Amino acid sequence: MLVNLVNYAVSYAEKGFSVIPIGQNKKPLIKFANKPPLTPDEIRKIWQKYPLANIALKTDKFFVIDVDRHSGEVDGMKSIKDLNHNEWFKDTLCERTAHDGFHFFFAKPKDMKISQNIGILPSVDLKAHENNYVVVAPSVLGEKKYQWLNSKPIRPAPAGLLELIKSKQKEIPPTKVAEIMLGMRKRTKTTGLFETIVKGFGDKGKRNDNLASFMGGLLMRNVDPYLAAKLAVIANDNTPDPLPLTEVERTVNSMIEKENRKREGVQSE
Structure with missing residues (x-):
């Protein structure tokens, strides 16, 4: 209830x-x-x-060792017991979660940054980010309750546990966000298209080819032909020695017709 x-x-x-x-x-x-x-x-x-x-x-002033025991998964308590240091998890605040897991609470050390580590051990998470949180008793999920197992104060983490956390922090792979950011730092053809809008089509002798390549790149990426044409005009305006507007229109129309023929050929196959 x-x-x-x-x-x-x-x-x-x-x-x-x-x-x-x-x-x-x-x-x-x-x-x-x-x-x-x-x-x-x-x-x-x-x-x-x-x-x-x-x-x-x-979890701004403390961190939590979150032990999961969901059916069908690795029992997180086995991962804890395999450390052979049960003493690390005694004498500090602890609760049983709604799914029969455990939350062990430890004070954050002042001389060491504790980083969040999901999966620090099989079915064991380290919740530590200052903008993360843990559910606490007497919260209820459905009919399952969180329950404090003791009323002990949150104590500093033992040195051995901190050493384990420190060693695991070195193993943390890049997050998905970090991978995306790293990918964004690599130059791609799409990067070039964005830069062309601002930088223009370059010097004489290359402008027509660059315009054609620019339009082809936009159309290949399914940019609306009308919008692609407007972007081409903007890029041309940003070219140090711009092409005549009639030349831009001719090349743009030619590339749109070429792309339409290509699409019609694919549809007819």
Whole structure:
């Protein structure tokens, strides 16, 4: 049975935690990134609007070892036990998650940056980004509850655990965003098309060929022929010694007709 958790949320805030109201899908109900913690009064107002909201805490001052135990996947507790250092996970705040996993809480060290690491071990995540969060008790997902297993303070992480985290941080592959950014730094034909709009078609003797290549590149990428023609005029205007407009129109029309013939040939096959 779902209940209003506002008093618990206020209590967390009064203990110095940054509270985030979340829905049953574990998604935040407010924008919270890079914003100061909610005050008790702000929390009460939000819970009036979302009376059945669950509670999450921002991982700004602490990090969490998030152990998953979903059926059909590797048991994250086996990964923890295989470390042969059960003592690392004792004597600190811990909760059981709605899916029988575990959250082990540790204070962030002042002399070491803890980076987020999803999959630091099989079925074990390290939640540490200052704009990340973890769901906490007594939140309920469906009929499954989060439950504190102790009331111990969040203690500093043991040296051995920090060494493991440090070694794993070196192994983190580039994120998808980083891969995209790296790809954007590589020159491509599309890059050249964008630059042509600003730089123009170059010196005499190359302008017609560059215009034809420019139009062909746009049309091949399914840019609307009318818009492609307008971009060609803009690029020509940015050419140090521009082509006569009649010459631009002739080349543009020629490339559009060529592309139409090509498409008609493909459709007829």
